[in-house]
Amino acid sequence: MSYQQTWKERAGPERGMEGQELPYVLIDSIGGKHGVFEDHVEFLKKHFQLSTMKEYLENKKFLSEKIRAIYMWYHKPVINEGLLQSLPNLKIVASSGVGIDHLDLKLLSSYGVKVSNTPFAVSTDTADFGMTLMLASSRRLVEGYQMAISPNREYFPADWLGAEVSGATLGIVGMGTIGYKVAERAKAFEMKILYHNRNQRNKEEESAVGAIFCKKIDDLLQQSDFVLLSVSLTPQTHKLIGKRELELMKPTATLINISRGLVVDQDALVEALQNKVIKAAALDVTHPEPLPRDHPLLKMKNVIITPHMASATKKTRRLMMENMTESIEAGLRGLPIPNEVLL
Ligand SMILES: O=C(O)[C@H](O)CO
DSSP states (O other), X not given: OOTTSOTTTSSSOOBOTTSSBOOEEEESOBSTTTSBOHHHHHHHHHHOEEEEHHHHHHTHHHHHHHEEEEEEBTTBSOOOHHHHHTOTTOOEEEESSSOOTTSOHHHHHHTTOEEEOOHHHHHHHHHHHHHHHHHXXXXXXXXXXXXXXXXXXXXXXXXXXXXXXXXXEEEEEOOSHHHHHHHHHHHHTTOEEEEEOSSOOOHHHHXXXXXXXXXXXXXXXXXXXXXXXXXOOOTTTTTOBOHHHHHHSOTTOEEEEOSOGGGXXXXXXXXXXXXXXXXXXXXXXXXXXXXXXXXXXXXXXXXXXOOSOTTOOHHHHHHHHHHHHHHHHHHHXXXXXXXXXXX
């Protein structure tokens, strides 16, 4: 049976190993730019009866009662109160990735719906990408590439001087799973590692990577050559880095953001870069995404912007899918949910 067949076209209810009807799970769509990857569908169909949003809307009467989980792939489908009201048997939303700022946890909880995410699946790739941005920015990779492919190629030894990463000081704001993996990598680059967590100092992890805890974020900002943001977006971290914080940074420092665009006051960042308050920025995330075509950040030579791609590898996407499947299955069986997001 191909995934293109809808639930309606199938001969009868799908049954799992235990002979029970496979649970109905709502997904946004399959394939295309936003849909669940086509090569994941075969795996998912062994566990669930997938219903796309289109199918759901066309067959609401039948599916409303049936759907017990939402497989939220890259923030889709959008979950609002209307959708929650129309799914009385919804038990769990499995969200891909680590960030959960696109979900209203209180609202979901008020409907008795549990939530899971996939923090461990994304951490290695996202940390690798944090290092990629740091190296690319400090060694002017994009500028160098553009010159190397331009019609007027002239190579002079005085050009392209960058800043060293090895031996420099890295300040990690938010040393959770991803931040810690960045620290592990930075250790191999013989960097001095500072970190700041708002709530929790982790002595075991800090000694494993030789990181120094900064109780005050200001100390980290003042001392770091590279400030890397790997915090979750919450009301407390919204615009955590604003004019004041940027002014505390060294004029030679680079800001790297692999968390969420809204953690930085973007107007203040533009101003800081224009006025040489800091040297450079490397951003995998912005607000909005993508930025409008005429946005000043897109025109600055000392800024690298990538399209929110830090966790984008095939292996990670596959792992995310497997983690989401496990969470849904556990949630529907009333077992402890792996990677449950607690309110
Ligand atoms: O949160 C994450 O895992 C990534 O940013 C993708 O949304």
